[in-house]
Amino acid sequence: MKLLADENMPFVQELFGDRAEVVTCPGRNLRPEQLRDVDVLLVRSITRVDAALLAQAERLSFVGTATIGYEHIDTDLLARRGIAFASAPGCNKVAVGDYVLAALLRVAEHKGWSLKDKTLGVVGVGNTGSEVAARARALGMKVLLCDPPKALQKTTAFVDLEQVLACDIVSFHVPLTREGEFPTWHLLDESAIDRLHGDQVLINACRGDVWDNESLLARQQSEAPLTLVMDVWEHEPDVLAALVPHVLLATPHIAGYSLEGKARGTFALYRAWCEQQQLGMHLTPEQLLPPSPIGAIHLHEAPDQALAARLVRLVYDIEQDDAAFRQALGQPGFFDRLRKQYPQRRELGSVQLSGVTGNGEALGFKV
Numbered sequence: 035m036k037l038l039a040d041e042n043m044p045f046v047q048e049l050f051g052d053r054a055e056v057v058t059c060p061g062r063n064l065r066p067e068q069l070r071d072v073d074v075l076l077v078r079s080i081t082r083v084d085a086a087l088l089a090q091a092e093r094l095s096f097v098g099t100a101t102i103g104y105e106h107i108d109t110d111l112l113a114r115r116g117i118a119f120a121s122a123p124g125c126n127k128v129a130v131g132d133y134v135l136a137a138l139l140r141v142a143e144h145k146g147w148s149l150k151d152k153t154l155g156v157v158g159v160g161n162t163g164s165e166v167a168a169r170a171r172a173l174g175m176k177v178l179l180c181d182p183p184k185a186l187q188k189t190t191a192f193v194d195l196e197q198v199l200a201c202d203i204v205s206f207h208v209p210l211t212r213e214g215e216f217p218t219w220h221l222l223d224e225s226a227i228d229r230l231h232g233d234q235v236l237i238n239a240c241r242g243d244v245w246d247n248e249s250l251l252a253r254q255q256s257e258a259p260l261t262l263v264m265d266v267w268e269h270e271p272d273v274l275a276a277l278v279p280h281v282l283l284a285t286p287h288i289a290g291y292s293l294e295g296k297a298r299g300t301f302a303l304y305r306a307w308c309e310q311q312q313l314g315m316h317l318t319p320e321q322l323l324p325p326s327p328i329g330a331i332h333l334h335e336a337p338d339q340a341l342a343a344r345l346v347r348l349v350y351d352i353e354q355d356d357a358a359f360r361q362a363l364g365q366p367g368f369f370d371r372l373r374k375q376y377p378q379r380r381e382l383g384s385v386q387l388s389g390v391t392g393n394g395e396a397l398g399f400k401v
Contacts, residue, residue: 037072046058064087073093095310096306101122141263173342182216206221235261246268247267254281301322359372
């Protein structure tokens with residue numbers, strides 16, 4: 035059996051190598067002829083799996099994406115061809131929670147804010163949105179939730195988009211959809227951008243095309259620019275370079291790129307494939323991970339906003355990612371190179387807090 039995987043997926047050899055011949059390649063430019071003799075295809079969000087890509091894939095029996103969303107996969111085509119499919123919902127929600135927490139603390143430092151006095155609006159309340167909401171509440175923030183499809187179920191108190199766009203900080207966590215009752219393409223369009231006031235903060239850690247980047251650039255060049263945190267960009271990997279100087283934190287679609295998150299993503303596909311093949315699993319996600327560089331921290335006082343910022347920076351310094359992005363901006367292939375060469379990043383939960391831990395567990399640490 036032959037398996038082809040995106041080169042940025044870790045632990046593929048460890049999980050699949052004893053049962054399949056594993057080949058890896060760049061996921062951005064995968065070609066149909068590479069799939070001629072492939073039985074299993076494992077991708078990430080940058081690979082569009084459609085009829086064109088699968089035109090020569092006569093042996094293909096399983097496709098997996100190590101991502102939460104799967105708008106890049108033609109699942110109807112796979113079903114028609116009898117090809118099994120799996121995704122990895124929730125695999126990187128903790129990593130995205132870490133990323134947005136780090137961003138919130140950096141924004142607060144930049145603006146001189148006490149986050150307890152601020153309101154966070156979360157657009158899209160699935161796995162990652164719920165995780166982000168929990169971190170914000172741990173900081174003492176008031177959180178408003180916007181999710182029109184879920185609002186139809188009336189199981190939680192939701193607000194509409196206009197209400198959530200009035201919050202001090204708005205964080206987006208929606209899939210990219212262009213059709214249906216609630217399309218998200220350019221959800222933040224020119225008219226929505228124009229209605230925002232200059233002291234607001236916007237965070238995008240979902241899909242770049244959810245924001246109209248050209249309209250954002252026009253707003254940022256006005257007399258009332260917004261504070262922006264952008265991990266994703268319209269038309270990736272082609273970044274609107276003129277927008278970057280007007281962004282507080284700019285990163286190359288790595289919000290979910292913790293080592294733990296990547297391991298969960300690959301493992302979810304391994305589990306699904308083993309079930310399809312009726313095979314037993316011989317490893318767990320925990321067995322794949324090396325020891326954390328920082329094992330434990332003893333606290334003599336409960337984490338307030340300032341101490342939380344110091345603790346988070348010990349594990350994940352978001353400003354290093356921002357600096358690397360700005361330094362590489364404009365170089366050929368810089369976006370994918372930063373993703374491919376992304377340094378090993380551990381989640382906050384890899385560190386155990388002891389002593390006066392306060393809200394440490396709610397912030398994402400182990401206690």
